[in-house]
Amino acid sequence: EAGVAQSPRYKIIEKRQSVAFWCNPISGHATLYWYQQILGQGPKLLIQFQNNGVVDDSQLPKDRFSAERLKGVDSTLKIQPAKLEDSAVYLCASSLEGVLGNEQYFGPGTRLTVT
Amino acid sequence: AQKVTQAQTEISVVEKEDVTLDCVYETRDTTYYLFWYKQPPSGELVFLIRRNSFDEQNEISGRYSWNFQKSTSSFNFTITASQVVDSAVYFCALSEINAGKSTFGDGTTLTVKP
Numbered sequence: 270e271a272g273v274a275q276s277p278r279y280k281i282i283e284k285r286q287s288v289a290f291w292c293n294p295i296s297g298h299a300t301l302y303w304y305q306q307i308l309g310q311g312p313k314l315l316i317q318f319q320n321n322g323v324v325d326d327s328q329l330p331k332d333r334f335s336a337e338r339l340k341g342v343d344s345t346l347k348i349q350p351a352k353l354e355d356s357a358v359y360l361c362a363s364s365l366e367g368v369l370g371n372e373q374y375f376g377p378g379t380r381l382t383v384t
Numbered sequence: 385a386q387k388v389t390q391a392q393t394e395i396s397v398v399e400k401e402d403v404t405l406d407c408v409y410e411t412r413d414t415t416y417y418l419f420w421y422k423q424p425p426s427g428e429l430v431f432l433i434r435r436n437s438f439d440e441q442n443e444i445s446g447r448y449s450w451n452f453q454k455s456t457s458s459f460n461f462t463i464t465a466s467q468v469v470d471s472a473v474y475f476c477a478l479s480e481i482n483a484g485k486s487t488f489g490d491g492t493t494l495t496v497k498p
Contacts, residue, residue, distance in 0.1 A: 360429070
């Protein structure tokens with residue numbers, strides 16, 4: 270079974286530029302999560318989708334971050350414009366259903382450096 | 385609000401020693417789930433175990449064991465006879481039914497030296 274795929278793996282941009290990350294969850298997984306992991310910290314949930322609907326985006330900085338999950342499968346996370354403090358690893362995860370007891374399967378992450 | 389505290393930032397042990405990673409959580413919900421994940425140097429988080437708030441039985445899986453105590457709001461993880469391959473960052477996480485999201489601790493970096 271293929272795991273969660275993310276691309277790109279690394280990205281370096283200058284502040285005020287835009288960037289987009291892509292995630293393809295495990296086939297059949299209805300729930301998709303985007304996390305931000307700053308060096309030395311645990312993952313922080315940015316947004317959670319159930320199929321193509323948003324379940325939670327309370328910690329998403331909506332003035333600069335946006336995410337979509339068209340057709341309930343792939344998802345894209347965008348930052349526009351980027352700030353220095355956005356430097357982090359962006360993790361995508363998926364789980365079977367919207368039930369919180371299901372474990373999450375994580376992708377390898379995208380390491381973003383904003384200079 | 386939910387919160388997970390992993391007070392041990394870094395732990396270093398010598399191979400074959402036993403080590404316990406602490407996790408303390410805060411929640412107002414009576415129904416919740418607790419998790420442990422491992423993040424090896426390669427970076428990909430891997431699920432280790434899940435516990436729901438109604439199941440306080442301790443669990444053992446090979447060299448790994450978990451101790452869940454609601455009275456102290458703790459969910460500690462013990463590795464017996466540690467190995468170099470256990471070196472990783474370990475995260476404890478909490479999911480509240482009502483809050484609808486998962487909260488992770490800041491992790492404990494475990495280094496096992498040969």
